[in-house]
Amino acid sequence: MRFSIGFLSLVALAVSAQDTSVRTVKEAFDNANIPTDLHITFDPTALLEVTFPETGSSPITIHAGEQLPRNSTAGPPIFHVSGINCKGPFVVAAVDPDAPTPQNPTNAQIRHFLGGNFTPGEGGLLTNSTPAISQFRQPTPPAGSDAHRYTFLLFKQPAGFNQQTFVTPTTSTSLFNISAFAEEVGLGNPIAGTFMLVAPDPTTA
Ligand SMILES: *[C@@H]1O[C@H](CO)[C@@H](O)[C@H](O)[C@H]1NC(C)=O
Numbered sequence: 001m002r003f004s005i006g007f008l009s010l011v012a013l014a015v016s017a018q019d020t021s022v023r024t025v026k027e028a029f030d031n032a033n034i035p036t037d038l039h040i041t042f043d044p045t046a047l048l049e050v051t052f053p054e055t056g057s058s059p060i061t062i063h064a065g066e067q068l069p070r071n072s073t074a075g076p077p078i079f080h081v082s083g084i085n086c087k088g089p090f091v092v093a094a095v096d097p098d099a100p101t102p103q104n105p106t107n108a109q110i111r112h113f114l115g116g117n118f119t120p121g122e123g124g125l126l127t128n129s130t131p132a133i134s135q136f137r138q139p140t141p142p143a144g145s146d147a148h149r150y151t152f153l154l155f156k157q158p159a160g161f162n163q164q165t166f167v168t169p170t171t172s173t174s175l176f177n178i179s180a181f182a183e184e185v186g187l188g189n190p191i192a193g194t195f196m197l198v199a200p201d202p203t204t205a
C-alpha cells in the first residue's frame, strides 16, 4: 500500500498527454471543423491513442488538437485503442485535409496511413497481421504554410475489406477522400480518432 501514491501519480503522468474522454475528442474535432471538412460523422465511442517514438526522449502520445514539432513525427506511430467491446479487426486511416495549405487545399486529402487487420492486444495495443496499404508518411507541410490537421481515424473493418481495390499500395496518396472511400468499402463512421497539428520545420519556414 505504501507504493500507492507514487503509483497513482505515475499513472497520472502517463495519461496526462493523451485523450481520456471521447467527449473532449469530439469537441476538439468539432472546434477544428474536421467532421465538416472530411465529410464524416464523428461520434466516437472509443479512444484511439497515437504514439510517436522519439530518439533520445520519451515517446509522445498525442491528445486531440495538440501541435507537435515536425521532427517529432517521423514515426511510424504506434496505435492503442481503449473503450471498445469487440475484438476487431479494425482499419486505421490517417489523412491531411490541408495540403498544400489549409487556405487552399488543392491536393487534399493526402493519405498518410491506411491499413487493415488491426486487432487489440495487451493494453489495447493494435497490431496488424498484414502490411499496411499505405505506410505511414511523415508530415511535410510546405514552407510558409500554416499547421495542417493530421487526422487519425479508427473504423470497424467490414467483411471483404481485404479484397477491396479502390486503394492499393500504388494508388496516389494525393486527392484521397476518406468519406468516399468509407462509402465504397462500407467502413461506416469512425468509432475513434484523434489529430495533431504540424507546421513546417522552422528551418524551412
Ligand atoms: C526539433 O526542432 C526543434 C526546433 O527546431 C529543436 O529545438 C529540437 O531540438 C529538435 N528536436 C529533435 C529531436 O531533433
Ligand SMILES: *[C@@H]1O[C@H](CO)[C@@H](O)[C@H](O)[C@H]1NC(C)=O
Pocket: 039, 177, 178, 179, 180, 183
Ligand atoms: C468526398 O466524398 C464525399 C462523399 O462521401 C463528397 O460529399 C465530397 O464532396 C468529396 N470531397 C471532395 C473534395 O471531392
